[in-house]
């Protein structure tokens with residue numbers, strides 16, 4: 205059995221996992237109380253001391269942390285160790301204001317690469333694999349996270365970063381890469397380019413892809429799998445909690461196993477903060493159990509998701525999170541109706557389009573407008589107006605039944621919407637300007 209299938213933790217009986225989490229949580233709360241005055245104050249305001257947290261059953265008593273807290277504490281205010289113990293930062297841009305900066309000790313980096321190596325192993329990676337890491341390297345966590353995990357498994361690692369698509373394809377073919385790691389939107393772009401070059405799935409050596417960092421639909425998964433002849437695995441994470449590998453998918457492809465020995469997930473009602481039962485949709489909240497440098501307790505991710513304890517046939521007992529539907533802050537409210545870009549994507553892919561689209565929201569005479577620009581595939585490209593109008597009408601009807609509101613759909617020529625090498629920008633909200 206591979207070294208980085210960490211069976212002891214990944215298949216740990218529930219009772220033992222709870223005991224492990226209880227012990228780690230008590231220790232971590234003490235660590236935060238002793239070292240992070242900002243959070244200690246939040247606990248004191250609730251009349252809490254570390255003695256009130258004896259097991260994960262007491263977790264709900266602890267105050268939440270949010271992006272606003274991170275902004276307030278920028279850059280060093282949430283550090284849990286002296287700066288000299290920190291060896292790295294990563295950072296992510298927020299939609300508003302200051303960037304988030306996360307810190308890592310050597311131990312933090314080691315535990316993080318355990319998480320990504322589990323993901324690579326679950327996607328079939330072994331020390332014989334060639335893994336092409338096409339996530340961006342730098343402040344973004346994608347490149348570094350998968351790179352370190354790939355080293356740990358012992359794979360031959362190609363730290364190519366994102367972009368330069370033809371060079372990516374050359375290395376995939378020449379080095380016979382078996383696993384590619386990148387955002388799903390970049391994977392779709394790579395697939396499109398391979399098709400253009402006349403490469404059939406059989407001529408592409410890849411066997412698997414590890415795709416995450418943005419919301420993507422099941423339909424998009426099937427499309428990428430078909431074009432490249434691979435199995436596409438989802439991976440989830442965020443900078444605040446280390447990066448990719450907080451949760452990862454197994455070959456069942458039915459949700460991502462959360463690395464529960466390192467992170468306790470909860471689902472809450474985003475409006476009331478109340479903890480919701482399994483299988484109920486709400487906002488995902490994580491408590492990091494082992495992180496030293498940036499030890500966040502009850503961090504509100506804003507990702508909308510649900511958790512399931514249903515047994516997985518892969519043998520892992522780790523709880524599974526569904527594909528995040530989107531973020532509370534990605535959710536568009538159009539004429540009073542909640543709309544997620546992922547819902548629009550589902551309609552497009554179900555109608556034979558690729559995920560090349562842009563959503564433009566505006567306001568005319570105090571009424572919200574929703575325009576969706578959709579690229580035709582080369583096969584459907586035509587200048588026959590009647591045909592284009594019929595296609596547009598079909599998409600309008602599909603979106604109306606999915607969203608409950610009417611959108612204006614405009615079909616545009618193939619390749620006219622800009623491709624993304626990292627996270628795709630799907631929405632332009634002119635109401636905010």
Ligand code: DLL
Nearest residue numbers: 296346416417418419439440441442443447448528
């Ligand atoms: O995107 C870390 C990452 C890198 C994950 C590579 C997976 C692969 P941030 O830039 O801090 O970190 O963005 C985190 O991205 O809160 C989600 O909204 C979104 N996200 C990440 N993974 C997924 C996924 C990285 N698999 C934010 N599905 C998170 C949907 C995802 N959304």
